[in-house]
Structure formats: C-alpha cells, structure tokens
Amino acid sequence: MKKIEPARWMLGTHAWLVYLFIYAPIVVLVVFSFNQERINAVWTGFTLDWYVRLFQDAGMLRAIYNSLIVGLISTAIATVLGTMTAIGMSRYRFPLKRVFDSVLYLPIIIPEIVMGVSLLVFYVFIQFTLGTASIIIAHVTFNISFVAVVVRARLAGMDPWLEQAALDLGATPFQTFRYITLPLIKPGIIAGMLLAFTLSWDDFLIAFFTAGVGSTTLPMKVYSMIKFGVSPEINAISTITLLFTMILIFIALRVEGVTHATKTMD
Amino acid sequence: MSERVKKIVMLVPSAAWLALFFVMPLVIIFIYSLASRGPFGGVEFIFNPDNYVRVIDPMYAGILWRSVYISVISTAICLLIGYPLALYISRQSNAYRNFLLALLIIPFWTNFLVRTYAWMFILRTEGLLNNTLLYIGVISEPLQILFTDTAVIIGLVYTYLPFMVLPVYVSLEKLDHNLLMAARDLGATPLQSFRKVILPLTRPGVISGSILVFVPCIGAYITPDILGGSRSMMIGNLIQNQFLSARDWPFGSALSFVLMAIVLLLLLILARQDRKEEEA
Structure with missing residues (x-):
C-alpha cells in the first residue's frame, strides 16, 4: 500500500479543504453577527446590538x-x-x-x-x-x-x-x-x-x-x-x-x- | 370496521388533499399554458401551442441555454470536488466514516436562504474575500464576483455538493476490494487501477449524483436571484418574472411545464438505471 501514500495524503488534504469550504461561510456568518461595524467586513469589536435590535x-x-x-x-x-x-x-x-x-x-x-x-x-x-x-x-x-x-x-x-x-x-x-x-x-x-x-x-x-x-x-x-x-x-x-x-x-x-x-x- | 371502510379512512383524506391542492393546480397551469395572454394581462382561452413555441424564441432560449450551461458547470465542479471526497470517506474506519458523512449533511438541513446569504456576505465588493485579498496585497482593486455567473455557480456547488458525494460514496462502498487487489497483483499502478477498475465500477454513482445535482440546479430560483445579477437569470427567475412582473401567466405556465418535463425526464432515466442496478 506504500505506493498510494502521496495519493492518500492528497485525498486527505482535499477532504479537509472541502469541509473548510462547507463550514467557513457558516462560521463567518455567525462571527460577524457579533461585530460592531455595520458596513465593512472588518472586525471592530464585540456587540449584541444586532440581536437586541431584532427583538425590537x-x-x-x-x-x-x-x-x-x-x-x-x-x-x-x-x-x-x-x-x-x-x-x-x-x-x-x-x-x-x-x-x-x-x-x-x-x-x-x-x-x-x-x-x-x-x-x-x-x-x-x-x-x-x-x-x-x-x-x-x-x-x-x-x-x-x-x-x-x-x-x-x-x-x-x-x-x-x-x-x-x-x-x-x-x-x-x-x-x-x-x-x-x-x-x-x-x-x-x-x-x-x-x-x-x-x-x-x-x-x-x-x-x-x-x-x-x-x-x-x-x-x-x-x-x-x-x-x-x-x-x-x-x-x-x-x-x-x-x-x-x-x-x-x-x-x-x-x-x-x-x-x-x-x-x-x- | 370492515377492511373497505378502513382503506377509505386511511387513504382518501390525503388522496383528496393531493388531488385538490397538487394535481388540480398543475392541471390548471397546463390549461393556462395552452391559452393566450389577454391585452390587459388577463388570460384568454383560445387554445394554441404558441407559448411552447415562444420558449425557443431567441430571447428566451438564451435564458434556457444559460440555465443548462450554469447547471452543467455546477454539476461538473460537484463531481470534481465530490468524487475525491467520497473516495476519501469510503477509505476511513466505520465510525469516522459516519462522522464525516454527518458533517457533510448537517449544513444541508440549515436554512437555504441563510447559506446563500453567507456567500453574498463573503463575495461582495466590501466583503470578507475582497478585504482579505486586498489586505494581503494579492489584488489592488476589489473583484466583482457577486452578481455574476461565478457567484451563482459557487452558490449551487455549495448547496448541492452532498447530492454528488452520497451516491458516489454508496457506489464506492459496494466496490469489491478483491478486484483492486487483483489489479495491483497484475501490476497495475494506482492510477491505472483507478482508471480501469474503480472509475468504471462507480459509474452508476457518478450518473446518479450528476442527475441529483443537475435537477435542483436547473430549477434554481433563490441562488441566481440573490447571487446572480440581472444578466444571470435562469429559468426559475424567468417563470417568477412572468407571474409577478410581466403578468403573462400562460407563458409562465408553459415555461413551468418545460422545466418540469426536463426534471421528470432526467429522474426517469435515474429510476431506470437504479432498477437495472438492482437486477444486476
């Protein structure tokens, strides 16, 4: 099985990149719901304001x-x-x-x-x-x-x-x-x-x-x-x-x- | 209660429900598809096939063609990404395999709109991707990805990838490992045994996966609506347009039937293939 080692290594990397592709957007979405900045996708500080606003x-x-x-x-x-x-x-x-x-x-x-x-x-x-x-x-x-x-x-x-x-x-x-x-x-x-x-x-x-x-x-x-x-x-x-x-x-x-x-x- | 009464009690309510709220509406739009649009957006019941002829009018054929093109590209990318992933998952231990499969499916159950919005958030000009690329200096001007076909394809691949991975995984799972050993013993390189043994034997999985991805892509509405621009219209958007803006219900109905025909035809091919598989 030694021959397929490089292939296996590549498959593993590929798999984790795909999982990154699947989960990264969701994580980003959640993280930025706590961001103070309104317009730009730049982290400026933690806030719960947006949640408060929703319930108002x-x-x-x-x-x-x-x-x-x-x-x-x-x-x-x-x-x-x-x-x-x-x-x-x-x-x-x-x-x-x-x-x-x-x-x-x-x-x-x-x-x-x-x-x-x-x-x-x-x-x-x-x-x-x-x-x-x-x-x-x-x-x-x-x-x-x-x-x-x-x-x-x-x-x-x-x-x-x-x-x-x-x-x-x-x-x-x-x-x-x-x-x-x-x-x-x-x-x-x-x-x-x-x-x-x-x-x-x-x-x-x-x-x-x-x-x-x-x-x-x-x-x-x-x-x-x-x-x-x-x-x-x-x-x-x-x-x-x-x-x-x-x-x-x-x-x-x-x-x-x-x-x-x-x-x-x- | 006699058997007859039980049968009626169990099946008639849902049969009646589906007949009234599912079959009837389809029958009505089929009748509409053969009618004509009146001068004030109403419907005139002069039956003719004009609406179906209009579907291939260059003005609309372009949108039809774009839908097929975007769906084919999305399906191909799903295959390129999904096949190696399925291969990787099929080679893991049992418990780890189930974990990886669950990890693949869970996002699928979360809100479609939310997942599409996530890409809008990432891809827009002031979005995370552009900000990051600008920050590390790969680009000097923000890339216009949102509101293009590329964004639509990313969104479709993101949403329907599991539909490709699962059938391919199932066909890899069924693979007889003795065949791989035999190939190796006979001197095949890993690449040769992949091309000559694994790939042909997993063809049914590839075909199933491709149909399962292509079908929702061709009927997509939300993804092109949110991630695509005005020039990335697909059949779904054209149908919506006929019903809510252009107020040409007969033409919208004809388009709906064309879309449904494409989908049912592909699924029929899939069903026949599955039956053959079972017989084999």
Whole structure:
C-alpha cells in the first residue's frame, strides 16, 4: 500500500479543504453577527446590538410568529395525513395504487418554483384569499409526501409477525395498532414530524407565492432584508435560525439513536 | 370496521388533499399554458401551442441555454470536488466514516436562504474575500464576483455538493476490494487501477449524483436571484418574472411545464438505471 501514500495524503488534504469550504461561510456568518461595524467586513469589536435590535423590530417578531403558526399547524396536519397514507400504502391493495404512489412522490421532486406558481394560479382561480391559511395548505401539500416517505421506510423495517402475534393472542385490531404498531413506528413519525417542521420553517419560495398581506413568514422577511443589502441584523437572525435548526437536527438524531437501539433489540 | 371502510379512512383524506391542492393546480397551469395572454394581462382561452413555441424564441432560449450551461458547470465542479471526497470517506474506519458523512449533511438541513446569504456576505465588493485579498496585497482593486455567473455557480456547488458525494460514496462502498487487489497483483499502478477498475465500477454513482445535482440546479430560483445579477437569470427567475412582473401567466405556465418535463425526464432515466442496478 506504500505506493498510494502521496495519493492518500492528497485525498486527505482535499477532504479537509472541502469541509473548510462547507463550514467557513457558516462560521463567518455567525462571527460577524457579533461585530460592531455595520458596513465593512472588518472586525471592530464585540456587540449584541444586532440581536437586541431584532427583538425590537415588530415586523421581525410578527414574521417569527407567523412562521411558528404555519409550521406547527401544517406539521400537525401533514403528520397525521402522511402517517395514515404510509400505513394505508403498506397494508392495502387498491386500483390505481401505482398512480397514487407516483403522485405521492411528485411534490418531493418537482421544482419548488413550479409548485409555488401552480398554487398561486389555483388560489386565484378559486378566488381563495391569500394569507396564512393559503401558506399552511401549501406546506401541508408537500409535507404529506415527506412524512409518508419517512414513516413508510420505518414500516418497511417492521416485523409483520409482531402484529400477527398480537392478533393471535386475542388483541383487537385497535389494541394491536395502539400497543404494537404505533410504538414501533413512533420514531419514524417523530422523524417525519421534525422534517416537516424544518421544511416549513425554512421554506421561502412556496410561501413567497402563496402568502398574502400580513402573513409574511420569517424566510420572507429575511429575503426582503437581503434584497435591501447586507446588514448585521441578517447575520444575527441567520445565527438564530441556524441554532434553531441545529437543535431540531440534534433531537432528530437522538430519535434516530432510539430507532437504532430498538432495532438491535429486535 | 370492515377492511373497505378502513382503506377509505386511511387513504382518501390525503388522496383528496393531493388531488385538490397538487394535481388540480398543475392541471390548471397546463390549461393556462395552452391559452393566450389577454391585452390587459388577463388570460384568454383560445387554445394554441404558441407559448411552447415562444420558449425557443431567441430571447428566451438564451435564458434556457444559460440555465443548462450554469447547471452543467455546477454539476461538473460537484463531481470534481465530490468524487475525491467520497473516495476519501469510503477509505476511513466505520465510525469516522459516519462522522464525516454527518458533517457533510448537517449544513444541508440549515436554512437555504441563510447559506446563500453567507456567500453574498463573503463575495461582495466590501466583503470578507475582497478585504482579505486586498489586505494581503494579492489584488489592488476589489473583484466583482457577486452578481455574476461565478457567484451563482459557487452558490449551487455549495448547496448541492452532498447530492454528488452520497451516491458516489454508496457506489464506492459496494466496490469489491478483491478486484483492486487483483489489479495491483497484475501490476497495475494506482492510477491505472483507478482508471480501469474503480472509475468504471462507480459509474452508476457518478450518473446518479450528476442527475441529483443537475435537477435542483436547473430549477434554481433563490441562488441566481440573490447571487446572480440581472444578466444571470435562469429559468426559475424567468417563470417568477412572468407571474409577478410581466403578468403573462400562460407563458409562465408553459415555461413551468418545460422545466418540469426536463426534471421528470432526467429522474426517469435515474429510476431506470437504479432498477437495472438492482437486477444486476
């Protein structure tokens, strides 16, 4: 293996440069959210001013509130519908199942801009007033698919004999679902739920087309600030958003850890 | 409850939801794409294929071409950067491998807008890159990178690199190490065994990765909107423009369908390749 030593050395250096490329922008963004200087990217001293300003900005607080409402409601609806779909798809046969299966994947793969404009045209067509409700509906639409995919993956890894055993031991179908199926797919449901919330929380493009007056979400607010130009307030709100997502990822990974633990128990 | 009722309860709500809020909107814009723009920005339902013909009008074909060009370059750079990274990761111990993969994916879950803004912050004329280069004296005038195609390509590569690394990594992972040993025993140099053994065997990974990067690039909106200038428009921006500024919804709808057709066609190729892989 000695011959490939130089190649290995180069690969290692390359890998760390790529990781530097991936993380440096994020680190820079966070560091400069604490910088006193407003215009230039020169470090002049530490401050928390930009964070204070964010929380004094009524529009910003309103956008955070809107994003939370949209995220929570759309996640709740999508988690229920997506989980039901996943269970139904894994269990039943029905006509046009393959067609439904394809349609279920489409919201994940078609370009966001197409989904955004088609919903805008649809809302205008049925004369539905754009606002928080129209964003929630849009978010539920793509999140059903994401939740269904995640929960289905979990169901696919489940031992079907466990349900059979419960039924044989005299459990009713409801009891079997409540005490066997549900606990087994719970990590999948939680993972799907966290994914749905993250996608809703981060979505700019679809909200951009389906929002109305007064329903500006956080990404829309950030976007309008970016369009206005670079400012330390954007760095500050970016840092908060990053922190928030990191916490969600951490929870998701913990849940995944639980999944692995139960898998080894099987 | 009978099986039939259960089936209906489980599947009908989401099927109805998707039919109403996903399929219906697409059907409506398809009908719009065949209609014409009225004199005051409204829609006149005189059906004709004119909007699809207009897509190849030189004025718009240029934007279409630019989208393809930027996406191809971004995909190629992702491959050049991503392949060696995947190779490196695949050669590490199990635990370290998972750590490196997680490190690659985590930023992907953070806000897209924020990551794009980070590059705006770095690349602008008074940004960190220019300040640093000016300070160490590499340049005497700030470089105009922001609002150019280069900035768009940097942003796209930054965002979609994991989509290249993961499939390539998976195909490297499946590689039979005995084949490499055989190549070496037969006197192949490391470069020869890479070119004649590793590269051909990981071709499916390269193809998957390329499609997975190209597809979101061609449909990009935010990256060219924020990092590109008025001359770095891509299909996504043109579509947005037709809906929100030009108020030509029929043409915007036709463009949306063209974009969707490109994306679905590529993903169909990918699905067929995966099926072949599984059969093999």
